[in-house]
Amino acid sequence: MIRPQVLRGLPPNLRRRAHPSFSTSVRHNSYEDTISNLRIGKHTRVIFQGFTGRQATANAKESIHWGTNIVGGVTPGKNGEHLRLPVLPTVRQAMEELKPDATGIYVAAHQAPGAIEEAIEAEVPLVVAVAEHIPIHDMLRIHSMLRTQSKTRLVGANAPGIISAIGKCRIGFQPLQCFMPGRVGIVAKSGTLSYEAVASTTRAGLGQSLCIGMGGDVLAGTNFVDALKIFEHDNETEGIILIGEIGGEAELEAAAWIEDYKKRSSNPKPIAALIGGIHAAPGRVMGHAGAFTLPGEPDALTKIKHLKDAGVTVVNHPAKFGDAMKVLLGNSGRASTGAATSGSSQRRTMHTMRRVRPASKAPAPSSIARVQKRNLYIRENLAFDLLRERGINASEYSGKGRKRMLAVAVDRASLSPCIIASPASDPESLHAEAKKFPFDYNKGFDTNQVPAIAEHLQLGQSSKESLLKLINGLVDLYMKKEAFLLETMFVLRLGELKVVRARMGFDDAAFRSTKRQSDIHALRRTEDEDAQELEAEKDGIVYIKLAGDGNIGTLVNGAGLAMNTVDALADAGGKAANFLDTGGKATSETVKKSFEVILQDERVKVIFVNIFGGLTLGDMIANGVLLAFKELEMRLPVVVRIRGTNEAEGQKIIAESGLPLHAYDDFEEAAAKAIELANRSE
Known part of the structure; x- marks a missing residue:
């Protein structure tokens, strides 16, 4: 049971959730009962859904060669063999004949919801969904299913998967060359940051036990606390790494669990962490689908504070995890047990646990006055039109009346939609006083919640009918048009609620992957958006121009790594001009194409290429850099740091190019050079 002093450190909306989550009483027939299904290893029998597809085939060959016990797969309408393994037409038939412990889903985003649901209905113990861009409302429906059963555990979506380095079991697309059997457990939102952490612990000679990709989706099937519960009782795990980022409250829940764990354990396992997004653009979606902040959610600095208060060692770059964990394991008295028997040492010992953080708090996230974009944010006048269609009084603020906030959004803790209400209107107070009221996705909003919402908004009895009308209108719009956030400001005039500000974000994935909501998508006005960001979007590049006087253009693969690159540059005294994944x-x-976009920003004095190869190959990135130099007649200095997949090949290409490139494999050396070159040109 969480102690009262731990609960007091949590925001009010988390206190009621954290307490029952750690109850010592016996629980039955709940999704939490499936946490043990995460214990994969040599014993795990794995199937693939979409088995005969190109990506699944390539992944299966690699995983089988590594040692994963893949016993067959599923492709609708097919019977036979593939890779000398059975292919069956349905998951239910595969369960009966192959008796798998886990399934990896390797189908496109528009097919993934159906594949996940089929696996849940067949009661596969562990379902791993790697696809990104699955529509949010499809995931809300899936989580509504998951809550009603106690057989199936979901990892993902938008996750690299789960891998046991000790058990040689990979269900996902992690770069195998980075892994080494060992004793550090890792759970992460970001794939690229987790690969960096894996490589760092491998270079430090520690290796890994179990690595769980929580994923960067808005709604994660497995969260940090779920993973921590596994690591706590896993004899092969002696140290733990947690990698979070902006968006949601999972890091705060983890901090509360860790604080309680350290108090009830006589010899707790040491824990190190990293949080990406300290310098994220306020109100923007930072690459990952879930990397944005909703009203009432904590920012990155708040998450770091809670983790530090819980006794967690926080580093500012994943390459520092190896050295940090060696120190922590030594101090804990665990250094002599379970150590890996192979693995080279770090090339340098310069990766310290120095933690430089901004002295002042970052700007308040997501408020009605800021612009947040998930590629489909509509103009306020169009938002007012949608409200009026539902009989809601909506027009510009006249300057009269006290403003209050009412929104419908995702509650990432309960994995359901929710009403968010705040009696305040200024950004700081609005978020501090925001309270969530979750409701079941399939059952819809429960009108019995109206009195509590009205009380929190400090509205009288006479306003409840008007409040219910506004809530029903927003919920109807949220559900039917697949919104992810409908945020309004309203005033009370003559007993009626009038909406005076509206900010509406709709899930672009619903249109892009399934062509749903074409009428809403048609409301997009690209003339309101940054031309460079639009240009990048056409090539599948996520580019966000950062405000201020940043002079270092960043080119990174992976949303988490891109966020961390901006943060780590700031810690070293540099200023990034952009986020680019x-x-x-x-x-x-x-x-x-990424170089082309960056070069259009006149503030940029140097370009910093920071690559850690997973799916992205180091030699391919190096050839891309050379291509840019050749075709774009580059005049700015470029610093290139390549690690991970094919890092040696990539570094060789850069070194032998004869071009004015500065190549490094150490992040701090590369960052220092980029900062020096940027400042020299000022």
């Missing part, structure tokens, strides 16, 4: 499947042409 080339995507996990970047090509040489994509890299060249």
Whole structure:
């Protein structure tokens, strides 16, 4: 049971959730009962859904060669063999004949919801969904299913998967060359940051036990606390790494669990962490689908504070995890047990646990006055039109009346939609006083919650009918048009609620992957958006121009790594001009296009290429850099840091190019050079 003093450190909306989550009483027939299904290893029998597809085939060959016990797969309408393994037409038939412990889903985003639901209905113990861009409302429906059963555990979506380095079991697309059997458990939102952490612990000679990709989706099937519960009782795990980022409250829940764990354990396992997004653009979606902040959610600095208060060692770059964990394991008295028997040492010992953080708090996240974009944010006048269609009084604020906030959004803790209400209107107080009221996705809003919402908004009895009308209108719009956030400000005039501000974000994935909501998508006005960001979007690049006087252009693969690059540059005294994620499947042409976009920003004095290869290959990135130099007649200095998949090949290409490139494999050396070159040109 969580102690009262721990609960007091949590925001009010988390206190009621954290307490029952750690109850010592016996629980039955709940999703929490499936946490033990995460214990994969040599014993795990794995199937693939979409088995005969190109990506699944390539992944299966690699995983089988590594040692994963893949026993067959499923492709609708097919019977036979593939890779000398059985292929069956349904998951239910595969369960009966192959008796798998887990399934990896390797189908496109528009097919993934159906594949996940089929696996849940067949009661596969562990379902791993790697696809990104699954519509939010499809995931809300899936989580509504998961809550009603106690057989199936979901990892993902938008996750690299789960891998046991000790048990040689990979269900996902993690770069195998980084892994080494050992004793550090890792749970992460970001794939690229987790690969960096894996490589760092491998270079430190520690290796890994179990690595769980929580994923960067808005709604994660497995969270940090679920993973921590596994690591606590796993004899092969002696140290733990947690990698979070902006968006949601999972890191705060983890901090509360860790604080309680350290108090009830005589010899707790040491824990190190990293949080990405300290310098994220306020109100923007930072690459990952879930990397944005909703009203009432904590920012990155708040998460770091809670983790530090719980006794967690926080580092500012994943390459520092190896040295940090060696120190922590030594101090804990665990250094002599379970150590890996192979693995080279760190090339340098310069990766310290120095933690430099901004002295002042970052700007308040997501408020009605800020612009947040998930690629489909509509103008306020169009938002007012949608409200009026539902009989809601909506027009511009006249300056009269006290403003209050009412929104419908995702509650990431309960994995359901919720009403968010705040009696305040200024950004700081609005978020501090915001309270969530979750409701079941399938059952809809429960009108019995209206009195509590009205009380929190400090509205009288006479306003409840008007409040219910506004809530029903927002919920109807949220559900039917697949919104992810409908945020309004309203005033009370003559006993009626009038909406005076409206900010509405709709799930672009619903249109892009399934062509749903074409009428809402047609409301997009690209003339309101940044031309460079639009240009990048056409090539699958996520580019966000950062405000201020940043002079270092960043080119990174992976949303988490891109956020951390901006943060770590700031810690070293530099200023990034942009966030740029080339995507996990970047090509040489994509890299060249990324250079083109960055070069349009006149503030940029140097370009910093920071690549850790997973799906992205180091040699391919290097060739992309050379292509950019050749075709764009580059005049700015470029610093390139390549680690991970094919790092040696990539570094060799850069070194032998004869071009004015500065190549490094150490992040701090590369960052220092980029900062020096940027400042020299000022």
